[in-house]
Structure formats: structure tokens, C-alpha cells
Amino acid sequence: MGDKKLLTVENLTWRIEDQEILSDVNFHINQGDFVGLIGPNGAGKSSLMRCLYRVNKPTAGSVAFDGQNIWQYTAKQNAKNIAVILQDHTEQLGLTVSDVISQGLTPHKHLLEWDTPEDRQQIENLIVELDLHQLRNSPFSLLSGGEKQRVMLARAMLQSPQLLIMDEPTNHLDVHYQVELLQKVKKLDMTVLASFHDLNLAAAFCDAILLIDDGKLLTFGTPEEVITEKNLNEIFNTQVVVDKHPLYAHPRITYAYHE
């Protein structure tokens, strides 16, 4: 875990018309950390992330990347700093897997600047690394959810950002692909902020976790500090038992439901 503050969020408030979606959120992400974002439906997870990659402009407060407000960077510079993997994807109008991966070069190129042989080699390496060589020339729209997420991860890696933001990256994936995707991301040694529905995944993969509810940041700390019976019972309005994972050191959540 690094000590350098990569992303700093200060007094962030975001309103649509009269409704306050995010209120006075403060935290920072250190370089190299894998940070999870959890909270019930409608807590403001996606809205918070959109404030970090410049789709939502804060009503008050600021988001700074490497000490500078993100709205002071150019759109391209921002895209070099931060890459985003969303949970839903368009059909990409017939683009193939390698076309979609090559979108990752967009912020790095001027108008009329074509792919170099090095770029093509880099795309090829990513295709191999993420096990996509069988699918290279397939239309993106025909891939399964897990394959699409792998393509988007390859695109994000080509974009070579310092911070990777993922909005519920494991949605629509079965258990095997959920774990595989997160392990691949973990291996990148990149600074990551990812939102999760599955609290056990968050507990297993994150160095630190942000818990938000109703647009407010409730706690920010290690999985052991955040994933507690008290927090989960209160915020998620469900009965849970939290103990230690039988194989590893991180907390394990068991939902106390029956019939």
C-alpha cells in the first residue's frame, strides 16, 4: 500500500434539481490500493463514481487527481489518468473485439494519428494475456457477459491509466468469472476503485472499503473495520453473521435467512 494520495475527494456534494444525491463526501485513495465501494441500492454508488470520472459535475466540493482538480485537466488528460469499466455495454455497431480494445488508445492519439506497429503488438499482447485470441475477430455484441468484461479490461489496460474505476464489474457474471476477473485486476498492481453488490467479494479483494448510504459516507477502513455485523444489519437491513473466512484472513459474511 502506497502513501501517495492519488485521488482526493473533499466535501463532495451533488444535487439534481432539489434532490441531494451525495452529501459532503470526504475520502482519499492511496496509490496502489484496491478500494471497494459498497452500499444498498440507491445509496449513490454510481453517482459517486460518475463524479470521479467527470460525467457528474459536483454541486459543491472537489475531486482532485494527483493534487489537481479533475475539471482543470483536459478531457484527454483525464482519460490518461483514469480508465472506467461500466457494467452495461452498447452493441458497438458491429465492431470486433480488437476494434473495441483499440478504443483504449483514443486519449493517447492526435487526430489523424494511426496505430503504430507497437500499438498493434500491444493489443496483440493484451489479447493473449486476457485469453481472447479465439474471439479476436468476433463482433463484440455476440460475446457473453464475462467475455465482454475481459475485453473492457483489455481496453482499460491499453488506456494505461493510473486509476481504474469499475462500476459493479462482476454484475451479470457467474461465480467463476467474477473471481477470475477480480484476480486479473488484482494482478495488475493498479490503483482500483470498484463498487460491489457481493459483499463477500468486496471483503476478499479490497484493501479498503467505502460504505455509503443515502448519499453519505458512513465508514472508510479495512474490510475488518467496515464489514461488521452491526454495520451490515443496520445499513442493509438484513440479518448477517460475520466471522473469519475458513481459508483466508478476510471477513466472511453469512446471511441469516431460512425458509
Place this chain on the structure above:
Amino acid sequence: MKHKPMKHLLIIPIALSLLIISPLLSICFGAADISFSDVFAIIYRVFGGEAEVDAIKERIVLELRFPRIILAFLAGAGLSLSGAVLQTVTRNPLADPYLFGISSGASFGAVLVIASVGAASSMVSITGGAFLGGALSVLLVVSLAGMGVQIERMLLAGVAVQFMFSSATSLVLYLSDPQAAASLLFWILGSFTRASWDNLLLPFVVITFCLVVFLAFTRPLRAILAGDESAKSLGVEVYRLRIGMLLLSSLLTATLVASCGGIGFVGLMVPHIVRRILINQSQYILIGSAIFGGIFMIWVDVLARMLMENSELPVGVITAAMGSMFFLLVLKRRTNSA
């Protein structure tokens, strides 16, 4: 669904030979009987060679058919480009300058200029009127459908705008004298009969300019296919790019409407087919659409000259007949896969 990239190597020689052969071959078709060897002799003479050529045939080839074929090529290339860019920035595979109401807006603008200024109106003023009409219809469609891209809403908004401008054009036609109305109508349906060397320059300049701009924006245009939010995260200024590209598309369409009327569905069909041929070569889709669109239109114009004896059909009628069938086919495939 695997495709070998090998076969794309064949595309370039095929495209090049079609590009050279089509104009030369298509010159031979028409009311006057002109053979392939006549065409060669005439071209030979143009470049200073000595050859026996019928003076009338020479005039027909050089002053009527050549400019006509070049105009047909430019129209096909420009409309296909416009369609390809519209489909990209709206992420709507059914977008087309005609279906979006750009053509009818441009027709209305042009007809209004011609009807009020008369036959003396210059090419530039007709194009100006057409551009204002086309740009107005784009802005109407975008404001009706919103900046969020929803395929159905955009199509419906396009159809509504198209009806609106068509009825306005009909009104202008109804109010103008019968002779003017007949010639206006023929032109609205799309025709290359007015082609002459003098009025090729403007479409050529506009198409070249737009092609260069579109090619320069190949990368952001590809990024926009990922969705607005995703494209923003790639550093693309999505709304600005979309409005700019929509306006350029309407400039292209308007210029072509001003010189050869409303020719529909080419912009829908050609990029679709080119996208299927150029799998994994997305950077060539724009230039490929322009080349194949141009070649396609040359042959549609041959059909227009040949289908009926002693008279010619408006090209727009032929493209609309082919295009509407194509549209239904695409729509059916989409509903089947949904």
C-alpha cells in the same frame, strides 16, 4: 463467428478495378448508342492523340455523360459517408440522411430558394437554402429525440420531421406554376440530368472537405460507439463531437440535394454492407463507404437510364425501392435477434 483477415487483402484490388472500370463501362449505357471503343477513342483525343470520332458522340460523352457519371459517383460517395457518420454518432444502424429528415429539410430549403428566386438562382444560393433546411431538420430531430441516443425515438422524430418538410415542399409545389412544378418534382425525386462540369466543383469540394474531417476523427468516432459515458471516459467530448458531425452530415446531404435532389436509402444500405465486408477494419469503413457508395450510384444511374425505353427514371425512385426492401430486411433481422 470467426473471420479470416486474409480475404480483406482481396478487397483493395477489387475496389480499385471497380473504381476504374465502372465509369468507363457505364458511359456506354444510354439513349445514344456509344461503344466502348468510341469511349476510348474520345478519351485518347482528349489527351492529344489522333483518332476518328463522331463529333456528336464526342459531345455526348464529354459534356453529358462524363459529368453525369462524376456527379453520380460524388452523390453516392457523399450520401454513404453521411449515412456512415450518422449511424456512428447516433449508434443507430438504421440512420440515413433521408430517414432522418435531413434530405427533406434540404429539399424544402432548396425548393423555397428556387421557387422564390426563379430559375436564375445560383448553385451556391440553392445549396445555402438546402443547408439551412437540412441543419434545421437535424436540430429538430435532436431536440425531439434528446441527446441520449434512443434508436426508436430518433427514427420516429426523423419520420415526423420528414413529413413536416415534405408537406411544406408540397405546398410550395402546389403554389408554383405547373411547368416549374414538374421540373421541381423530377428534381426532388433525384436525378443527375442537370450535371455539367460547372456544377461539379462545389459537391467535390464539400465532399473532400467532409471526408478529410471525418477521417481525422476516426478514433473519437469509433470511441462513441462504446456509448456516451464510456466515450467520455476515453477523453472524447461527446456532445460537441456529435453536433459537429451531425452538422457536417447535413452539409454533405444539402450539397448533394442541391445538385441532384433527394436520393434516399443509399446512406443506409452502403455503410451496412461495407461494415459486413470490412470486419475488423473499422478504420476503413468511412473511406470504403465513400468508394463503394460512389460505384453503386454509377450503376443505379445506368439502371435509371436503361429501365424504360426513350425516357429515364428518377434515380431516387430506384434507390428508394431497393432501400425500403433493405430497410425491412434489417428491421426483421433486428427483431429476430432481439
